[in-house]
Amino acid sequence: MRRVVRMALxxxxxxxxxxxxxxxxxALSLEQExxxxxxxxxxxxxxxxxxxxxxxxxxAGSAAGRREQAxxxxxxxxxxxxxxxxxYWMLPSDVCGMNCFWEAARRYTSQKxxxxxxMHLAVxxxxxxxxxxxxxxxxxxxxxxxxxxxxIFAEDQLHSDFQRILxxxxxxxxxxxxxxxxxxxxxxxAEWKKLFKxxxxxxxxxxxxxxxxxxxxxxxxxxxxLRPVDDIWSFLKKFNTTQIAAMAPEHEEPRIGWYNRFAxxxxxxxxxxNSGVMLMNMTRIxxxxxxxxxxxxxxxxxxxxxxxxxxxxxxxxxxxxDLLNIMFFHNPESLFIFPCQWNYRPDHCxxxxxxxxxxxxxxFILHGNRGVYHDDKQPTFRAVYDAIRNYSFGDDLIHxxxxxxxxxxxxxxxxxxxxxxxxxxxQLTKSIRGIYDRTAxxx
Ligand SMILES: *[C@@H]1O[C@H](CO)[C@@H](O)[C@H](O)[C@H]1NC(C)=O
Ligand SMILES: *[C@@H]1O[C@H](CO)[C@@H](O)[C@H](O)[C@H]1NC(C)=O
Ligand SMILES: *[C@@H]1O[C@H](CO)[C@@H](O)[C@H](O)[C@H]1NC(C)=O
Ligand SMILES: *[C@@H]1O[C@H](CO)[C@@H](O)[C@H](O)[C@H]1NC(C)=O
Ligand SMILES: *[C@@H]1O[C@H](CO)[C@@H](O)[C@H](O)[C@H]1NC(C)=O
Ligand SMILES: *[C@@H]1O[C@H](CO)[C@@H](O)[C@H](O)[C@H]1NC(C)=O
Numbered sequence: 001m002r003r004v005v006r007m008a009l010x011x012x013x014x015x016x017x018x019x020x021x022x023x024x025x026x027a028l029s030l031e032q033e034x035x036x037x038x039x040x041x042x043x044x045x046x047x048x049x050x051x052x053x054x055x056x057x058x059x060a061g062s063a064a065g066r067r068e069q070a071x072x073x074x075x076x077x078x079x080x081x082x083x084x085x086x087x088y089w090m091l092p093s094d095v096c097g098m099n100c101f102w103e104a105a106r107r108y109t110s111q112k113x114x115x116x117x118x119m120h121l122a123v124x125x126x127x128x129x130x131x132x133x134x135x136x137x138x139x140x141x142x143x144x145x146x147x148x149x150x151x152i153f154a155e156d157q158l159h160s161d162f163q164r165i166l167x168x169x170x171x172x173x174x175x176x177x178x179x180x181x182x183x184x185x186x187x188x189x190a191e192w193k194k195l196f197k198x199x200x201x202x203x204x205x206x207x208x209x210x211x212x213x214x215x216x217x218x219x220x221x222x223x224x225x226l227r228p229v230d231d232i233w234s235f236l237k238k239f240n241t242t243q244i245a246a247m248a249p250e251h252e253e254p255r256i257g258w259y260n261r262f263a264x265x266x267x268x269x270x271x272x273x274n275s276g277v278m279l280m281n282m283t284r285i286x287x288x289x290x291x292x293x294x295x296x297x298x299x300x301x302x303x304x305x306x307x308x309x310x311x312x313x314x315x316x317x318x319x320x321x322d323l324l325n326i327m328f329f330h331n332p333e334s335l336f337i338f339p340c341q342w343n344y345r346p347d348h349c350x351x352x353x354x355x356x357x358x359x360x361x362x363x364f365i366l367h368g369n370r371g372v373y374h375d376d377k378q379p380t381f382r383a384v385y386d387a388i389r390n391y392s393f394g395d396d397l398i399h400x401x402x403x404x405x406x407x408x409x410x411x412x413x414x415x416x417x418x419x420x421x422x423x424x425x426x427q428l429t430k431s432i433r434g435i436y437d438r439t440a441x442x443x
Contacts, residue, residue: 118176119144119233120216122151122206126182126199129221130158132373134165135389139225141171142391143431145438146230150177151210153202170393183209188306191313201320203275207282208302214283220276222373224366224388227431232342232365235279239336244284246336247273247324248343253354256347264315265322266293266329273328273335275321276367277343291330341427343367346378349417362426380417383408384424397432 121140125133133152140148152162159179166177182199184192192201203218210216215236217229235246251257251271259272267273289298294307308323316322328335340348340355344363348355372378373385387405395401406425412418 118147118149119229120149120151120210120213121229122153122203122210122216122218123221124153124182124199124202125158125162125221126155130161130165131389133221134162135385136219136221136223136225137166137175138169138391139388140229141169141174142388142393142397143225143227143435144174144229146233147173148175148229150175151180151206151213151216152177153180153182153199155199156181180209185306188309191309201323203278204305204320204323205302207280207285210282211286215279215281218275218278218280219365220367220369222368222371223277224368224384226362226366226384226428227364228434232277232279232338235336235338236281239281242333243336244281244288244334245328246279246338247275248277248338248340250274251347252340252356253351256351259325262317263322263325265312265326267322267325268328268332268335269337272325273321273337274343274345274367275324276345276369277365278324279336279338288331288334290327292327293330341365345369346372346381346417349380349420350378350415352416353420353423358423359420362428362430363424364427366424378415378417379412380409380415380421380424383412397435402429402432 121137123133123136133154137150150166154162159181162177162179182202184202184205193199206216206218215233217232239246249269249271250259250267250273254260254271257271259267260270263272285301289300290304292299292304292308294304294311299307304327305323308326312322312326339357341358341361341364343365344355344358345367346369348358353359366381366384368378368381368385370377372381374382376382383405387401387408391397391401402425405428409418409421409424412421
């Protein structure tokens with residue numbers, strides 16, 4: 001008799017197990033189907049976009065239309081977390097499918113894991129740099145994916161203009177900003193202000209001013225992003241344990257390099273580094289003790305700046321960038337070098353093209369130093385600047401931006417930089433394609 005009972009219990013157990021297995025399989029297949037559905041919805045647009053370079057025009061017109069008909073992607077459960085007071089069988093049937101229980105549970109944990117990481121971007125704007133800075137910020141907003149937090153250091157008289165323009169921009173959900181006055185350590189404030197251009201040395205103090213910020217991308221005002229900020233931001237994760245900052249070389253070609261021919265102070269590597277685009281893990285900068293040529297003791301970032309300025313004051317030409325070169329000369333293991341296409345300057349093309357990576361993959365970040373956005377010496381650089389400045393959010397990126405820009409660039413082919421004008425729109429074209437892809441996916 002006991003044996004029969006035991007057998008019956010065993011059978012019941014097995015039955016229950018297989019029932020559970022069947023349910024989980026069903027849930028899995030529904031999930032996969034949902035994923036496939038999402039891909040299909042995005043597919044038509046993507047296929048058109050990849051249909052050869054000539055297909056741009058056709059695509060532009062249809063992309064907007066597609067967006068309207070795009071089926072609601074199966075993200076019904078995104079906002080629904082299952083708990084005891086709204087268990088899944090009590091939810092309306094159009095909110096959740098069979099797999100909602102699993103889906104919602106998974107989404108809930110993944111949401112909890114990442115509290116929407118923001119990318120921090122800092123810029124220092126003085127004098128006549130308002131329009132240029134706004135154009136730079138605009139390029140960051142157009143192409144970026146994750147949310148941006150701008151830290152804008154500006155002279156007091158510029159604050160109200162910044163506020164008015166930034167509050168009037170579209171896409172408020174993509175960025176947030178804070179305005180700061182220009183500040184220097186009280187001792188020697190005058191000396192710091194004089195260095196190089198007014199306010200340029202402000203950025204050396206960012207690790208101490210923005211104490212709460214872990215990582216930061218600092219850019220000059222004359223920078224234009226031609227691809228999402230997300231992509232340069234992702235270098236932070238590639239730092240090895242000793243690296244604290246990332247920059248591009250000052251020159252690719254030593255024969256026209258400045259530091260190796262003229263500098264009267266130490267500098268990083270063969271040709272020095274350019275500080276116009278500087279990615280920093282400021283947590284690490286604040287923690288590090290730096291080797292130096294002033295004392296045998298290692299010094300912290302905030303301790304090293306003043307002695308460095310005092311020692312090299314008479315020998316430096318490019319201000320804060322020279323000081324950074326001296327620092328990383330003594331601490332080369334702390335620097336991550338990214339290729340020239342992340343900081344592409346007139347030097348890379350005015351004497352002939354010498355940034356090979358850009359020729360292959362296009363320019364990622366354009367740096368119009370020497371004022372080339374505002375005079376007629378390098379019309380290729382100026383055309384890109386004008387196009388981004390002229391662009392209003394919401395306009396069709398292909399018809400109202402890319403195609404007119406290409407026409408302008410073609411007119412510059414009499415210059416060295418204009419000869420390789422395709423390099424200026426190669427990545428831009430890909431970035432715009434990425435935007436259309438993301439819109440089609442409904443994210
Ligand atoms: C989720 O909630 C947000 C606001 O909290 C809302 O804008 C969005 O439409 C909701 N998404 C879905 C799929 O219901
Ligand atoms: C925007 O920035 C301000 C100042 O840094 C901060 O107080 C505020 O919480 C931020 N807003 C959002 C939505 O992140
Ligand atoms: C910066 O460095 C700190 C300390 O090593 C690390 O905890 C943090 O995750 C780094 N930040 C990023 C964005 O990688
Ligand atoms: C500054 O430059 C002069 C002339 O080249 C040189 O003799 C001197 O050692 C330099 N000073 C420092 C601190 O390197
Ligand atoms: C990190 O990379 C730098 C530059 O390539 C190198 O000099 C340094 O030794 C590396 N650090 C470690 C711990 O591998
Ligand atoms: C930008 O707009 C100005 C007039 O506001 C126009 O003259 C110029 O051609 C435009 N540039 C581009 C590249 O669209």
